[in-house]
Amino acid sequence: MTKYVTRAGIRIAEQLSEFVENSAIVGTGIAADTLWQGLSDILGRFVPHNRKLLAKRDDIQAKLDAWHRANPGPITDMAGYQTFLREIGYLVPEPEAFRIGTQNVDAEIATMAGPQLVVPSLNDRFVLNAANARWGSLYDALYGTDALSAPAARPGGYDTDRGDAVVAYARQFLDASIPGWQAALAGGNNPYFVAKTQSGDTTRYLFKHHGLHIEVVVNPQHPVGATDELHIADVILESALTTIIDLEDSVAAVDADDKVAAYSNWLGLMRGDLVASFDKGGKTITRALEADRVYDGLTLPGRSLMFVRNVGHLMTNPAVLLADGSEAPEGILDALFTSLCALHDLQGLGTYRNSRAGSIYIVKPKMHGPEEAAFTNDLFDAVEDVLGLVRHTIKVGVMDEERRTSANLAACIHAVRDRIVFINTGFLDRTGDEMHTAMHAGPMIRKAEMKTSSWIQAYEARNVQIGLACGLSGKAQIGKGMWAAPDMMADMMVQKIGHPKAGANTAWVPSPTAATLHAMHYHQFDVFARQAELAKEPTPGLEPLLTIPVAPVGHNWSAEDVAQELENNAQGILGYVVRWVDQGVGCSKVPDIDDIGLMEDRATLRISSQHIANWLLHGIATEAQVDAALTKMASKVDTQNAGDPLYEKLDGASLALKAARALIFEGAMQPNGYTEPLLHKFRQEKKAGA
Ligand SMILES: CC(=O)SCCNC(=O)CCNC(=O)[C@H](O)C(C)(C)COP(=O)(O)OP(=O)(O)OC[C@H]1O[C@@H](n2cnc3c(N)ncnc32)[C@H](O)[C@@H]1OP(=O)(O)O
Ligand SMILES: O=CC(=O)O
Numbered sequence: 001m002t003k004y005v006t007r008a009g010i011r012i013a014e015q016l017s018e019f020v021e022n023s024a025i026v027g028t029g030i031a032a033d034t035l036w037q038g039l040s041d042i043l044g045r046f047v048p049h050n051r052k053l054l055a056k057r058d059d060i061q062a063k064l065d066a067w068h069r070a071n072p073g074p075i076t077d078m079a080g081y082q083t084f085l086r087e088i089g090y091l092v093p094e095p096e097a098f099r100i101g102t103q104n105v106d107a108e109i110a111t112m113a114g115p116q117l118v119v120p121s122l123n124d125r126f127v128l129n130a131a132n133a134r135w136g137s138l139y140d141a142l143y144g145t146d147a148l149s150a151p152a153a154r155p156g157g158y159d160t161d162r163g164d165a166v167v168a169y170a171r172q173f174l175d176a177s178i179p180g181w182q183a184a185l186a187g188g189n190n191p192y193f194v195a196k197t198q199s200g201d202t203t204r205y206l207f208k209h210h211g212l213h214i215e216v217v218v219n220p221q222h223p224v225g226a227t228d229e230l231h232i233a234d235v236i237l238e239s240a241l242t243t244i245i246d247l248e249d250s251v252a253a254v255d256a257d258d259k260v261a262a263y264s265n266w267l268g269l270m271r272g273d274l275v276a277s278f279d280k281g282g283k284t285i286t287r288a289l290e291a292d293r294v295y296d297g298l299t300l301p302g303r304s305l306m307f308v309r310n311v312g313h314l315m316t317n318p319a320v321l322l323a324d325g326s327e328a329p330e331g332i333l334d335a336l337f338t339s340l341c342a343l344h345d346l347q348g349l350g351t352y353r354n355s356r357a358g359s360i361y362i363v364k365p366k367m368h369g370p371e372e373a374a375f376t377n378d379l380f381d382a383v384e385d386v387l388g389l390v391r392h393t394i395k396v397g398v399m400d401e402e403r404r405t406s407a408n409l410a411a412c413i414h415a416v417r418d419r420i421v422f423i424n425t426g427f428l429d430r431t432g433d434e435m436h437t438a439m440h441a442g443p444m445i446r447k448a449e450m451k452t453s454s455w456i457q458a459y460e461a462r463n464v465q466i467g468l469a470c471g472l473s474g475k476a477q478i479g480k481g482m483w484a485a486p487d488m489m490a491d492m493m494v495q496k497i498g499h500p501k502a503g504a505n506t507a508w509v510p511s512p513t514a515a516t517l518h519a520m521h522y523h524q525f526d527v528f529a530r531q532a533e534l535a536k537e538p539t540p541g542l543e544p545l546l547t548i549p550v551a552p553v554g555h556n557w558s559a560e561d562v563a564q565e566l567e568n569n570a571q572g573i574l575g576y577v578v579r580w581v582d583q584g585v586g587c588s589k590v591p592d593i594d595d596i597g598l599m600e601d602r603a604t605l606r607i608s609s610q611h612i613a614n615w616l617l618h619g620i621a622t623e624a625q626v627d628a629a630l631t632k633m634a635s636k637v638d639t640q641n642a643g644d645p646l647y648e649k650l651d652g653a654s655l656a657l658k659a660a661r662a663l664i665f666e667g668a669m670q671p672n673g674y675t676e677p678l679l680h681k682f683r684q685e686k687k688a689g690a
């Protein structure tokens, strides 16, 4: 049972009050009484508004459901549909042309183009790895993944054949990005050469191209350098320019213990003292933040610039109870406590600097439309006032991942115009919202077809064009979504260059290795030049964006197609939910039906559960067929997890199995198709019974 202390008329879970009073606030100059009174005032002011915004979501959805029931199938009268959307407040007037006014933005966000890494905040080992992923070994990334098309490494130590292929690939990359680079190693001139440094047998030569650094490491004594004609031991790429420490869809945080664990990791990053010890290959490894990189006459950041992703407006958390006993909105708690932790960075209290420009970077997910963005803006104003911060110190990255935000994107940007630092197409949540919004229109096309359907193309293109029209280039990121197949780096190399080509100056990657590989795309392609070209083009209209992905009338899926679709979705759901509910793991690599490990998080779960719910609703699948798919896949997931000593089988007593069924069978009724209400309920039940 959680114990609470009372502060300023609200009840705070003991572990949270201790964290705040004994750690987060210490040294910041903020008095505990001021903070708690500030929280109490913010809750008093913002909770009713938060609830009203959620009620409006439900009201709009109910009207959409009724409209689609009356007008089934694809939209046949687009003008009539848009009129309806305006009448119900789904579409709002466009703002007059404007340019964002955000100030004090770090170069990694404003003027540089490169990968953005996302990491679950609850995993300290991964979190530190992510923060350090600013620099990554190209040799390691090539040697260890299928990005290098050469025979797999033979087991039993370093495979020189594969090593030679790595070296050849890296040489080609250097020749293409920084031609004539060898001259610098011989003491001559090269236009890309920036600095060098020497220590012991190692000399590091630093180059810069398209704003990103490349380091050539020379060491004749190193096993790889010794056999190389230029004694090159490695090539290090500036990789994850920015990293998002995620408190949202990649974590399972359902109570005060979980929230404090996540806030503590964020505080450790902001203070620079986070350390993780773990066993790797039989050895205990202790990981801490990397120091800055020092060259002769130049120091560069050693770490990725960090954002923290707060949760959206939907969920509440028992970490704080209001005077009437109800739970506080989690997004409000996140805004205050993650900003409080970031004061350590702003005030220079920690070992390192995160934002040299003096900003706090918060990513805000799952907002529906401009009113909700304005709410975030007002909330951040209020947090700044409590913490004594200059207005707009807290920056916001807006996830463009709900349909009502995409359709009113300029107005959403306008609502946060003086603090916005990114718009990012979170296409995974966005796909879930696309399906839920039009749940009653008819059966959706198959999941794999979504990525090429016309609404998603329009969504991606409009996002860039609107971002450019609002003046984001050179001031903020126009970002693209996650590469969700962490082991398929060869495919990523082929496909993800599409992101810079589309005008995005950042795009999400799931791991440090993926960041290093994706960094090469920003050398191959000049994003800012592309943005300048695209800025001359008109913004596409709303029609393709509003074309809903229902299957055409007369769709003819075979029984096999239906079974395969159900089983694929069921496997993803079960493989993810079983670890969420039973073990509190919020992001997992789950093998799909073809045994390809896919990154699953709450957004991909939203897609899979909404898809089955939609097919059930429209009679494409029966309850019995869904249960058969769940039973078959439960046994497959059990087998896949046989090596995990913590794993609990998906049998009749399994809470995880119950959660998976609820996500599907109650999916059509979930608010905007979100999975977190049910996940939290079952996880809390699991924790209570443990
Ligand atoms: C829709 C959305 O919201 S997307 C955003 C949310 N999603 C994410 O944040 C995904 C982040 N990625 C991950 O969590 C993981 O990569 C997973 C779960 C997909 C795969 O995890 P695993 O299977 O355990 O990774 P794998 O075994 O391939 O790699 C492990 C190594 O890579 C590192 N690693 C993997 N992912 C990350 C990451 N995101 N950040 C930092 N390090 C990472 C680990 O630290 C580990 O290295 P170590 O042993 O030196 O510590
Ligand atoms: O948050 C990202 C998404 O794709 O959803």
Ligand SMILES: [Mg+2]
Pocket: 249, 365, 399, 401, 426, 428, 429, 430, 603
């Ligand atoms: Mg998302």
